[in-house]
Amino acid sequence: MTKQRELILSIVRGSDAHLSAEEIYLAAREQMPTIALATVYNSLKYLSDNGIISRLTFADQPDRYDKMLVPHDHMVCSACGAIRDIRIEGIDQFLHDHAGENIDSYDLTLHHLCPKCRASAANI
Amino acid sequence: MTKQRELILSIVRGSDAHLSAEEIYLAAREQMPTIALATVYNSLKYLSDNGIISRLTFADQPDRYDKMLVPHDHMVCSACGAIRDIRIEGIDQFLHDHAGENIDSYDLTLHHLCPKCRASAANI
DNA sequence: TTTAGAATTGGAATAATTCTAAATATATTA
DNA sequence: TAATATATTTAGAATTATTCCAATTCTAAA
Numbered sequence: 001m002t003k004q005r006e007l008i009l010s011i012v013r014g015s016d017a018h019l020s021a022e023e024i025y026l027a028a029r030e031q032m033p034t035i036a037l038a039t040v041y042n043s044l045k046y047l048s049d050n051g052i053i054s055r056l057t058f059a060d061q062p063d064r065y066d067k068m069l070v071p072h073d074h075m076v077c078s079a080c081g082a083i084r085d086i087r088i089e090g091i092d093q094f095l096h097d098h099a100g101e102n103i104d105s106y107d108l109t110l111h112h113l114c115p116k117c118r119a120s121a122a123n124i
Numbered sequence: 125m126t127k128q129r130e131l132i133l134s135i136v137r138g139s140d141a142h143l144s145a146e147e148i149y150l151a152a153r154e155q156m157p158t159i160a161l162a163t164v165y166n167s168l169k170y171l172s173d174n175g176i177i178s179r180l181t182f183a184d185q186p187d188r189y190d191k192m193l194v195p196h197d198h199m200v201c202s203a204c205g206a207i208r209d210i211r212i213e214g215i216d217q218f219l220h221d222h223a224g225e226n227i228d229s230y231d232l233t234l235h236h237l238c239p240k241c242r243a244s245a246a247n248i
Numbered sequence: 249t250t251t252a253g254a255a256t257t258g259g260a261a262t263a264a265t266t267c268t269a270a271a272t273a274t275a276t277t278a
Numbered sequence: 279t280a281a282t283a284t285a286t287t288t289a290g291a292a293t294t295a296t297t298c299c300a301a302t303t304c305t306a307a308a
């Protein structure tokens with residue numbers, strides 16, 4: 001692992017947000033001002049391809065990166081795009097039992113209005 | 125509904141593939157050669173925002189559009205990106221029971237290697 | 249049948265990401 | 279250790295998907 005990849009890994013691991021490449025780039029530059037955006041993309045690709053971090057794809061947002069934890073799912077606000085980790089207990093088993101064939105992995109995203117957006121929607 | 129939107133809707137409804145905007149544009153031009161790509165995007169936005177068709181977002185692919193059918197899920201090949209409709213029986217109920225709060229909708233994508241890619245991976 | 253609002257067109261603009269080629273670093277071998 | 283091969287980084291150009299914009303055209307309503 002190069003210094004750059006170590007840095008990027010530590011940024012992803014050190015945050016609970018679901019950071020985008022751009023956000024990671026900004027954070028990385030504070031500690032290594034000469035790092036290139038392409039290196040951030042390269043490293044994120046390397047890290048996620050090797051299962052060290054995970055990459056998340058949502059509609060209308062750039063891809064985001066997450067540390068590898070216990071498997072979990074995501075809840076996204078349809079209005080502001082805020083992302084929250086959630087855990088649907090038993091989903092893995094459920095999918096394996098019901099999919100009818102081999103699954104390597106899955107992505108589950110639930111959509112709702114977050115409390116803030118629900119409140120402002122009510123005022124319109 | 126304008127002629128353009130009617131045409132785009134009929135293309136989406138007439139296909140079992142999960143078409144991208146570009147593919148829909150190419151199909152649309154055969155019947156209406158002057159249609160603009162921007163109109164295709166506009167119309168797809170209008171149709172999906174109004175729940176007439178649905179928009180699908182997958183990693184490493186442009187967004188795709190699908191006719192509205194019974195709720196269903198997707199199986200994507202990690203190698204070639206091929207998309208197949210699947211139905212996980214009882215998933216709606218399961219999510220409602222286990223999510224612990226109100227869900228407006230959900231996206232579930234399962235990842236695997238399709239038979240073709242599994243075969244060629246075995247030959248490497 | 250004017251008039252307002254909405255939609256379409258074509259091209260420019262933007263955002264996210266990948267590619268490229270040169271330079272640098274790292275690892276491997278003699 | 280020196281020489282060489284391999285991998286990574288850098289900076290900027292290129293690409294892809296999508297949105298924006300201004301001018302025009304259509305549609306619908308008064």
